[in-house]
Amino acid sequence: MKKVFVIAFAALLSTFALRAQDEVLFEFSDGIEGSVKQTMEQNTSRLLTAINQAESSGKDINYRGIGIDDLATQSIGMMWNNVKFRVVDDDIVEHCLRIKASNGRVIGYQARNIAVVMKPIDDSYVGDLNQEICINFDPSGRISDFNITMGLQQYVRLMKEGERLNDADRRMQILHWVEQFRNAYVQKDIRFMEDVFSDDALIVTGKVVKRQHTDMKPISKVEYTTQGKQQYLNGLRRxxxxxxxxxxxxxxxxxxxxxxxxxxxxxxxKQGWFTKNYSDEGIVFIVWDFTDEFHPKIMVRTWQPTEIDDSDIFTLSNFKLN
Amino acid sequence: MRTKSNKCFFLLAFALLFTTMSMAQQTTSKEINKIKRSSSYLYAEATMDSEAEAAEVAYELLMKQVDEYIGSKKKLTSADNVLIKDIRSRSEQMSMMRGEMHRVFVYVKKNDIEGVMNTTVVNAASGATITINDNPVLAPVHRAPVQAAPEENPVATTPVVNEVPVNEVPAEEVAVDEVPETSLDEEKQPAASTAVQSDLVGWQQRVITELLECGDITAIRAKLNRLKAQYRVKRFGTPDKCPNSAEACWIIFDNNGNLITILGAGSDSRIDYREMKLSSLANHRGKNALWFILAK
Structure with a gap:
């Protein structure tokens, strides 16, 4: 009897301990005040806790009680289908970053630097185990997007350039879209690709072709093929x-x-592409049209091999934009 | 029996070590959050493959915080290029492991930044000494243009004169030594100074600092390429291809390709950014050099 009681007590204790391990508290230190701050903190704490609970239990993420948009849950869901992950810290304090429109109006907020550790399902996983995520919020504090962030060094450099060129807010928007674009590949989000590519987008892919010259020395030449949106997306689906x-x-x-x-x-x-059986590196050039800053479109996407001369890398001047 | 007890001992020791390390990490993490929650500090952090990389990025981010903080302070708005003395020496750093990555957290007391109004500070990027007066309202910010010193005496013992009207001074300029809060006429009085002030705006000064840190011609060339791609340097090249010597900054190397110094733009007299004194190209005749033109 005594044994049964001890075992039951130990089981109860371990359940509480596990729950406590899953719980994450999130707080903004600065950049926002008032009820929106509280809403964002609450939504983030609940979401990060739900992610940890799902990882511990092996179940799906339960979004009940979390103010989160479908776009964000889909984004997490697609990532979750490929690889599980877990939040590293149980008590997180971060800056709140403001996302502004071109007229200076605050159109949302962002939390960065949230450390996660990837828990691959099998050996097909080819990314870094330690990553950082960023969470976007709409002006009311509802979670509107969820992404794995790019390297911090790049973020710092681009933001510094933005300050110098006085377009830091626009750069933050562009970075957010570039991060989403990268995540769409990782999450295999074909719907995002459908939305983000303009219907008349031009997709150019370069290939290094080595030809044998008369004096037996091989000559490298880059051959380009162009595709339309649907042709490119069909290939991507495969x-x-x-x-x-x-x-x-x-x-x-x-x-x-x-x-x-x-x-x-x-x-x-510079794009690095890694799958279990294939990897490559290339220079990608993208022309973004921010005429509708809430729904920017990709007008051009080019891929060139890294061995290409700097002077041959595509720039804006190579394309006539109407 | 003995083997068994040895095993037990090692297991216990390992468990103890693991627990201690884990507790140490938790303590650091708790301390970091305590600082983050306090409104008395500015902070930044970065997690990277190496501690050095993480520290570099964390300090970059901290500098951004400092700049924004200064910009937000009404009484300091004119001094948005004033950086606290050697930010690394005033700020504190905490490091911890995050998986196999290194997490570096850096922070600085807001009081230390506000304290610049009463202290001698150094432009963190240039190392140039700047003294700010103790007037409760920061004196109008203005820069002392460098007066041409005689070639035979390039060290700036020549008085530096303020000639720039207050309302025409770009925002990114820095305050100078002994600036009275009074009229422009008084400001035209020579100020006692033995060192020249940098004539560059903040980001340009940081470019010079980054180049000075490179050390040799190979690293400098790579850096210049990078800066050109970032549109921070317009053009660079060897002396025979310089379109306008006066407009260009000059990087001087010794015969082994080691960096000696960088001279600013100018005709007869230029600022030696390593020594922060006046010099000229003539002082480095016969040495190897590269020129570059900074973007505006």
Whole structure:
């Protein structure tokens, strides 16, 4: 009898301990005050706790009681289907960043630097185990998006350039969209791709072709193929179907505003593509149209091999934008 | 029997070590959060592969916080380029492991930043000494343009004169030594100073600092390439291809390609950014050099 009591007590204790281990408290130290702050903190604490509970129990994430948009739950869900993850800290205090529209109006908030550790289901996982996430909120404090963040060094550099060029707010928007774009590959989110590519988008892919010259020395030449939106997305669908996990990394991001058309931005970045059986590296150039800043569109996406000369990398001047 | 007890001992020791390490991490984490929650500090953190990388990024972020904080303070608005003396020496750093990554947390007391009004400070990027008066309202910010010193005496013992009207001074300029709060006429009086002031705005000064940290010609070339891609440097090259010597800054190397110094733009007299004194290209005749033009 005594034994049974001890075992039951131990089981009860361990249940409480496990629950306590899952619980995450989130707080903003600065950048926001009042009821919206409380709402965001509450939603974030509940979401991070729900993620830990789902990871511990092996069940799906329970969003009950959390103010979160469908877009964000879909984003988490797609990530969750590929790899489980867990929040590292149980007590998180962070800055609240404001996301502003071009007229200076606050259109949302963001929390960055939330450390997570990936818990791969099998050996097909090819990303880093330690990652950081960022959570976006709408002006009322509801969670509107959830992404794995890019490297902090790049973030710092781009924000500094933004201060210098006086377009830090727009750069923050662009970075957010670039992060979403990268996550769409990782999450195999074809719907996001459908939305973000303009219907008349131009997709250019370069391939290094080595030809044998008469003096037997091989000559490298880059051949380009162009595709329309649907052709590119059909190929992407096949890739998504055939790979359990895709990891995409964006590095060395440069942002340039179009001189004559201020709503157009050229984003150049180094893309690393990793799946279990294939990986490559290339230079990706994207033309973003921010005419509708809440729904920006990709007008051009190019991929070039990294061995290409700097002077041959596509820039805004290579494309005639109407 | 003995083997069994040895095993037990090692297991216990390992468990104790693990617990101690884990507790130490938790304590650091708790301390970090305590500072974050306090409104007395500005803070930043970064988690990277190495501690050095994390510290570098964390300090960059902290500098951004400091800049924003200064900008938000009414009485300090004119001094948005004033950075507290060698931010690394005033700020505190805490490090801990996060998995296999290094987490570095840096913080600085807000009082220390507000204290710049009464202290001698150094531009964190340049190392240039700037003294700020103890007037409760920061004196109009203005920069002393460097007067051409005679070639034979490039060290700036020449008095530095303030000639820039207050309302025409760009916001990013820094306050200078002994500036009275009174009229412009008084400000035109020579100020006693033995060191020259940097003539660059904040980000330009940081570019110079980054270049000075490079050490040799290979690293400098790589850095210049990078800065050009970031549109911070317009052009650079070897002396024979310099379109306008006066407009360019000059990087001087010794025969082994080691960096000696960087000279600012100018004709006869230029600022030596390493020594923060006046110099000229003529003082480095016969040495190797690269030129570059900073973006505006």
């Amino acid at each position: 890739v998504f179907r055939n790979n359990a996990y895709i990891n995409v990394k964006f590095d060395d991001i440069q942002i340039v505003r179009h001189g004559a058309k201020p709503n157009y931005y050229g984003v150049t970045l």
